Amino acid sequence: MAGWMIAAALAGAALGADASDRLAPLPPYGTAYTPTTVDERGLWQQADEAERDLRDSPAVIRDAALNAYIGKVLCRSVGEDRCRGVRVYVVRAPYFNAFMAPNGMMIVWTGALLRLRDEAELASVLGHEFGHFEMRHGLKTFRRGRTIGDIIAWTSVISPYSTLPVSLIQLHFSYSRAQETEADLMGLRYLTAAGYRPLAASRIWERLMAEEDATALGRKRRVTHHYSAGFFADHPTELARATYLRETAGADGERGDEARDAFLTAMRPWRATFLADQIKRNDFGGSEYLLGELATGHWTSDLLLTRGELYRERGNPRDLVSAAQFYQQAIDAGCTDPIAWRGLGPSLLRGQQAAAGRAALKTYLEKAPAASDRAAMAMLIGEGGVQ
Amino acid sequence: MRRGWGALAFAAALTMTATPLTAQEKTGNKPGFTLAPGTVTIVLMRPEIAVGAQSTGGAYEPNADWTDQARENLGKALAEAQGRLGNRVITHVEPVGQGAAVAHEYRALFTALADSVQTYQFFPGNRLPTKKRDDSFLWSIGSEVASLPGVQGADYALFVTTEDHYGSTGRKLLQVFAAGVAGIGVSSGVHKGYAGLIDLKTGDLVWLNADLAMGGDVRTPEGAAKRVAQLLEGFPGKPVEAPVTSVATKTAAR
Numbered sequence: 229m230a231g232w233m234i235a236a237a238l239a240g241a242a243l244g245a246d247a248s249d250r251l252a253p254l255p256p257y258g259t260a261y262t263p264t265t266v267d268e269r270g271l272w273q274q275a276d277e278a279e280r281d282l283r284d285s286p287a288v289i290r291d292a293a294l295n296a297y298i299g300k301v302l303c304r305s306v307g308e309d310r311c312r313g314v315r316v317y318v319v320r321a322p323y324f325n326a327f328m329a330p331n332g333m334m335i336v337w338t339g340a341l342l343r344l345r346d347e348a349e350l351a352s353v354l355g356h357e358f359g360h361f362e363m364r365h366g367l368k369t370f371r372r373g374r375t376i377g378d379i380i381a382w383t384s385v386i387s388p389y390s391t392l393p394v395s396l397i398q399l400h401f402s403y404s405r406a407q408e409t410e411a412d413l414m415g416l417r418y419l420t421a422a423g424y425r426p427l428a429a430s431r432i433w434e435r436l437m438a439e440e441d442a443t444a445l446g447r448k449r450r451v452t453h454h455y456s457a458g459f460f461a462d463h464p465t466e467l468a469r470a471t472y473l474r475e476t477a478g479a480d481g482e483r484g485d486e487a488r489d490a491f492l493t494a495m496r497p498w499r500a501t502f503l504a505d506q507i508k509r510n511d512f513g514g515s516e517y518l519l520g521e522l523a524t525g526h527w528t529s530d531l532l533l534t535r536g537e538l539y540r541e542r543g544n545p546r547d548l549v550s551a552a553q554f555y556q557q558a559i560d561a562g563c564t565d566p567i568a569w570r571g572l573g574p575s576l577l578r579g580q581q582a583a584a585g586r587a588a589l590k591t592y593l594e595k596a597p598a599a600s601d602r603a604a605m606a607m608l609i610g611e612g613g614v615q
Numbered sequence: 616m617r618r619g620w621g622a623l624a625f626a627a628a629l630t631m632t633a634t635p636l637t638a639q640e641k642t643g644n645k646p647g648f649t650l651a652p653g654t655v656t657i658v659l660m661r662p663e664i665a666v667g668a669q670s671t672g673g674a675y676e677p678n679a680d681w682t683d684q685a686r687e688n689l690g691k692a693l694a695e696a697q698g699r700l701g702n703r704v705i706t707h708v709e710p711v712g713q714g715a716a717v718a719h720e721y722r723a724l725f726t727a728l729a730d731s732v733q734t735y736q737f738f739p740g741n742r743l744p745t746k747k748r749d750d751s752f753l754w755s756i757g758s759e760v761a762s763l764p765g766v767q768g769a770d771y772a773l774f775v776t777t778e779d780h781y782g783s784t785g786r787k788l789l790q791v792f793a794a795g796v797a798g799i800g801v802s803s804g805v806h807k808g809y810a811g812l813i814d815l816k817t818g819d820l821v822w823l824n825a826d827l828a829m830g831g832d833v834r835t836p837e838g839a840a841k842r843v844a845q846l847l848e849g850f851p852g853k854p855v856e857a858p859v860t861s862v863a864t865k866t867a868a869r
Contacts, residue, residue, distance in 0.1 A: 270667060270677030281723075284715035377672025378785060385793045385801075 261313065268330070268367050275331035275366075282317055282333070289318040289338070289498075297494040298336065298350070305351035305422050306358045314358065322505035324436060328357040330366035341495060342502040343435065343518065347487035348428035352415050359414030365407045376400050404462040412469060416476055425484035426477035433470035435521065439514050440466075446513020503534045512542050532558035536571050551575040566596035570605065577608065586610075639827040641737040642849035643752040648821045650771075650852030652701025657812070658769035659697075660707045660722065662689060663776040666833060669804060671785035681781075681834050688839030689777070696843050701852060704773070707765050714764030721756070721763055725774050728756055729809055733825050754820040761815050772815055775846060777808035779833060806830070810846040822851050 263269045282288065289295075295318065303311035313332045321337040328334050334357050344350050360366070380393040412429070420426050437453055444451040453467040463469075474481070495502075499522075507515050515538050523531050536554035539547040555572035569592035576585030586609040593605060666681040697704035710718055732754055736746040745751060766772055782790070782803030793799040809825035824846065831841030 266678060266680075267676065269679040270682075273679040273682060274677045281719055284719040286716045286720075374670045374672065374674050374676065377674050378670055379672075381672040381789055381801075385789065385797050385799060 267371060268364070271367060271370060272331040275329040275333060278329065279315070279331065279333045282319075282335070285319075287319050287321070289320055291498075294318060294494065294498065298354070301347055301350050302354045302358070305355045305418050305424070310358065310362070314361065316354075320505065322502070322509055326353050326357050328360040328366075330361070330364070332361060334358070334361075338498070338502050338505065341498070342506060343439070344432065344491070345435075345488065345521070346428065347491040348419065348424035348485060349432050350491060351422060351424050352419050352429040352432065355415030355418035356411045358418070359411035360407070362414070363407070363410060365411065369404065369407070372400060372403060398459060401460060401462055405457060405464050408463045409469075409472070412473060413476060416473060420484070423484055425482060425486045427474065427481035428486060430470045430473035430477060433466045433473065437466050437470065439517050442517035443511050443514035446511065446516070500530050500534070503530070504537075507534060507538045507541060512538065527557070527561070529558045529561035529563035532561060533563050533565060533568050533571075536568070536575075540571050540575055545578075548575045548578045552579060552581075566592050566599070569595065570599075570601075573605070574608065639738075640825070641733075642824040643732060643736065643822070644849075644851060645752055645819055645821040646750040648851060650702070650821075652852045654702065655770040656703045656705060656768065657700070657771045657773050658705050658707050658766050658815075659693060659773045659775070660725075661709065662686070662693070663722075663726070664689060664833075665777075666779045667781070669780035669782045669786050671783060671789050673786070675780050676783075681779075685777075685779070685833040685839065688836050689775075689833060689843065691836065692839040692843040693775070695840070696847060700847070700850060705769060707772075710764035717763055718765065721760060722774075724756055725811065725813070726776065728754060728820060729774070729776070729811055729823060729825070732820070732823050733809065737825055738827070754823075756813055756818045756820065758816070758818040760813060760818045766815055770815055771821070772813045773810065774813070775808075775810045777829070777833065777842065777846065778805065780805040808842065808846055812851070822849070824849050
């Protein structure tokens, strides 16, 4: 009982009640900002060292066209003067996530690029991350964590049986969730100001929840979506975010650009790569859902090929029959990748269709004479294995 | 009474760090390795330097000014120390473009290697039984390190890492208060560092010197010189080296 009051008093004094709703007009933004306080300069230097490592990492996609497109969307979303202080790195990781470092380094994972549907959604993700940077959330979290750690250290010596530490830790996480909400709303403000469709922000979370459901179904598990996050959650739940973003978008939420074609054109050269990474995750339900979302009723050859790979990977007897069908459909739709025949062959062979399977593998060997698995595939069709 | 246990454990974990009272400094040499002074070229890779403060609760607070000062001072001290190493030391020129990714990977790999040596061989806590024997300092980074851009023309690569958390006033107050009033031991400050030598032909780690309690204030030139002297203690083949102390060369105790 007493602990609560002490926590509130100390929190109010030490941390400052800074979680006000910042929907007021944004302050003027200076392009060449350099930090001045010891804490912020230290964090920027740490982030600079991390960026130095990231810059050289093989996981970063350095394609000029893709980076130019994402930079263009960021600048349209947050404004030319703001986007100049930010460097975006596209990192090859098949999960939905994006990060912002205190020094202006932004990281977007390729799983996010695969799951986003149009430019408005990309703008909302980039705007959210920029919101963290503009409001200096990294610095605030660092200071808050330090103050809480200090109070807990003294408490453990002065009053070891107090529950004040528990209250303070809960405060830390709820402030973190509040910062995420603040960044969400900032992203929404940027989205609206730039002329994008506001409802795009909430749609991301709705589809992520649907994907989670599909993943759970595929693994024979249950998923419940909650409004309130757990004790240690540093982000609000997806359901909460979808709800408040939809509500804040308001009645005019449908009005605005989504620029779907521009987004798809920019992502097209990379879609096969991102899909190949996705189906390696051993997430049948989620990958099926994603493929269905990408197809939207119109199955292109690359999506059919990926679907065939996915089914062949799971490899249940009925899956191999389905996989063979998908590979054949991909070939009929004009697929020229030898992988299609490489997948079709073993799927048919396992389905007791020896002649058709051998023919498909023969075609694969003709199309890819320098393949690394040539010997193994040749052995499958009785043409002798090791050279 | 019972309600507070969880909080107490959490708080205790935050404030107390387990520092072993014995064996905070150790040097390892590859069995049979000798280095005649004046015969080889050593390339010094970019040192990893982090200097900051330690908050009352034990958290690391990065400090850009101190780190910059340390980088400058340690750079000068390492340059001066090269003469006393008895061999030619050149500074690694960071590659640009494709080579930079490889250089970064090797830096991370060396850090992982050095951490493994310290965890599994040097300091009590999690040492592997096979690594406790006398002649068991056998570690390698792989022979492909010879193709790393910027090391061609050198025979050995020298890696240096140092980390300092200077205890804040609040931390020191807590230390005094905790010891005096509550009888709890609270550590203040972290000063760790290690230096290692890699044979570029085979990729073998031929020498590693690790110290969990280093001296010398790296923010000053004199302190940096003292720190470098401690980092390079036991460096193989130093021409004017006095017999190293028993702490540095004793084999792993059972």
